[in-house]
Amino acid sequence: MTHFTHLNEKGEAQMVDVTEKAPTFRVATASGFVKMQAATLDMIVNGEHKKGDVLAAARIAGIQAAKKTSDLIPLCHPLLLTSIKVEMTPDSDNNRLLISATCKLSGQTGVEMEALTAVSIAALTIYDMCKAVDKGMVISAVQLEEKQGGKSGSWLRDESTQ
Numbered sequence: 001m002t003h004f005t006h007l008n009e010k011g012e013a014q015m016v017d018v019t020e021k022a023p024t025f026r027v028a029t030a031s032g033f034v035k036m037q038a039a040t041l042d043m044i045v046n047g048e049h050k051k052g053d054v055l056a057a058a059r060i061a062g063i064q065a066a067k068k069t070s071d072l073i074p075l076c077h078p079l080l081l082t083s084i085k086v087e088m089t090p091d092s093d094n095n096r097l098l099i100s101a102t103c104k105l106s107g108q109t110g111v112e113m114e115a116l117t118a119v120s121i122a123a124l125t126i127y128d129m130c131k132a133v134d135k136g137m138v139i140s141a142v143q144l145e146e147k148q149g150g151k152s153g154s155w156l157r158d159e160s161t162q
Contacts, residue, residue: 015075018108026149027104030115032142034126035096040134044097044126045090054129055088058099058122062086065121066103066114073117077109086118099123100145110150116142 005016044054051057063084070078083104088097101118103111123139130137148154 013075015077016109018077021108021151023106023108024149025104025106026110026147027102028110028112028115028147029100029102029145030112030119030143031098031100031145032119032123032139033091033096033098034123034137034139035094036130036137037134038092038095040130040137041090041092041095041097043133044130049129049133051129054126057129058088058125059086061125062099062101062118062122066101066118069114069117073113076113079105079107079109079111079114081105081111081114084114084118086122088122097126099126110147112144112147116144 043049047053063086065072066081066084066086070076081103083102085100085102087100089100091098099119099122101115101122103114103118105111119142120139123142127137127139144155144157146154146156
């Protein structure tokens with residue numbers, strides 16, 4: 001069984017020591033979605049929200065969140081991210097907005113948490129901006145899609161687990 005690297009031999013929390021790890025290129029992509037009423041999705045897509053551009057605000061929030069992940073998640077290393085992309089795609093057939101975030105760097109530890117945080121905060125920003133018109137929105141399926149680099153190599157989500 002794999003042991004938890006964030007616990008020492010006494011079971012106490014610790015930040016993983018990456019001092020001896022060689023920097024490598026690392027990338028991670030996460031996704032999630034916000035399900036909403038069709039009218040809410042139309043309002044967002046058509047830029048008709050009285051609070052302004054929901055997609056732009058959510059994109060900026062996701063980028064800022066990725067940069068602040070170590071402030072939000074205990075024991076996460078602060079990282080020098082070299083790229084953060086947050087994209088949102090309307091899915092009118094299912095009344096939802098798909099969110100994807102990809103984070104990159106050359107470093108000693110992975111960027112999975114940064115990508116997941118970007119998706120989560122982008123989704124929460126959408127909810128916050130639109131809650132006055134649609135309190136029933138649901139944030140779902142925030143998940144890692146793919147990661148590359150580091151000791152464990154590449155990983156890709158198996159479509160059968162979704």
